[in-house]
Amino acid sequence: MIFTQDEHMMERLFATVMPFIRDEKEDCLVEFEIDGKLISIDTTSISKAIRFIRQWSEESLKHIRIVQEYVYRTGIACNLDRSFVICVTKLSSVHDMGKVGIDFDILEKKGGLTPDERSIVRQHPLTGLKIFSFFADALSEEERKIAESIILYHHERWDGLGYPNGLKGEEIPAEARLVAIADAVAVMLAGTPYKEPISPDELPEILKAEKGCHFDPEMTEALLCAL
Numbered sequence: 001m002i003f004t005q006d007e008h009m010m011e012r013l014f015a016t017v018m019p020f021i022r023d024e025k026e027d028c029l030v031e032f033e034i035d036g037k038l039i040s041i042d043t044t045s046i047s048k049a050i051r052f053i054r055q056w057s058e059e060s061l062k063h064i065r066i067v068q069e070y071v072y073r074t075g076i077a078c079n080l081d082r083s084f085v086i087c088v089t090k091l092s093s094v095h096d097m098g099k100v101g102i103d104f105d106i107l108e109k110k111g112g113l114t115p116d117e118r119s120i121v122r123q124h125p126l127t128g129l130k131i132f133s134f135f136a137d138a139l140s141e142e143e144r145k146i147a148e149s150i151i152l153y154h155h156e157r158w159d160g161l162g163y164p165n166g167l168k169g170e171e172i173p174a175e176a177r178l179v180a181i182a183d184a185v186a187v188m189l190a191g192t193p194y195k196e197p198i199s200p201d202e203l204p205e206i207l208k209a210e211k212g213c214h215f216d217p218e219m220t221e222a223l224l225c226a227l
Contacts, residue, residue, distance in 0.1 A: 063186050064093050070182035070223070077222035080174070088175045091147040094135075095154045095179050098128025110193045122163045125152045146175045154179040159213050177216040181207075181223060184214065203227065 068089050075085030099107065102124060106117050113121065128151040136144045153167060153176035160168030162180075172180075188206065191197030198206065204224055211220040 060096065060099075063096075063190065066186035066189065067092050067095065067179065067182045070185050071178050073226045074181060074219050074223045075178055077226035078219055079222075084175075085178075087143060087146060088150070088178050091139075091143060091150055091175075092179045092182065094128070094132055094147055095150050095183060096124065096128065097131050098124035098126065098151065100131070101127040108193050112194065122155075125155060125164050128152075146173075149173040149176050150179050152176075154183055156180065157214050158216050162214075172216075177219055181215045181219055184210075185223075200227075 071092050072085060072089045075088060076082070102120060106113065106120060109117070129148060132147060132151055136147070139147060152164070153172055156162035156165065156167040156172045156176060157180075158169055158172070158177070160166055162172075185203065185207075188198045188203065189200065204227060207215070207220050207224055211217045
C-alpha cells in the first residue's frame, strides 16, 4: 500500500522523517571520477534528505550515486551551464524518495506488476513531493523549484507516454529530462528484481533505440558521446 492512500500511514512516515529534519546539518560530499578527474560536489544543503533515504535503503544510496554521475556526465556533455548541472546533480538525490511509501513486496517483486500495483508505483512522484516539503526550507527558492521538478517529472517521457502528467518533449523541464536518462541508465546497469542487468557494452544501442522516444534526443546523443 502506498502511504498517500492512508493518512495515518503518512503520519507515521512523517514521524520517521522528523527526527532527521531536526538534526543539525552535516557535510555531505559526493565524489566520483570521470576520465581520470575527480569530481566533488558539496551536498550539505540536502544532506538531511540523503540521511533519511539512507535509513530506508543502502541500495538506494548506491543507485543515487550512479544517477548523480550520469546526470553530471550528460549535463556537461550537453554544454549546459555548469552551475546548473552541479545543482541538478546534487538535487537528483531526492528523485525517488516517494518510494519509501511503497510496500517492499511490490518494490522487490520478481514478476511483472499487476495493474493495481503499477498504479501504486506511479504515485511515488506525488508522495515524494509531499515528503520533500519537510526538507524544502534547507534550500534556496531556485533549488527548491528544481528539486520539486525532478521529483515530480523524472518519469515523464519525451514521447509523452510517461507519468504522472504525460508531459511531452520540452514541456518536461530540463532538470527532469537529465534525471530521467540518468535514472534509467542506473536501473539498467544495476538490474531489477525481475530483470537482469545489462552490460556497459549494451548501453549505447539501448540509448540509441530510446532516443526521441523515452529520452530527450539531444541529451541522449550527448551521453552517447560521453560514454
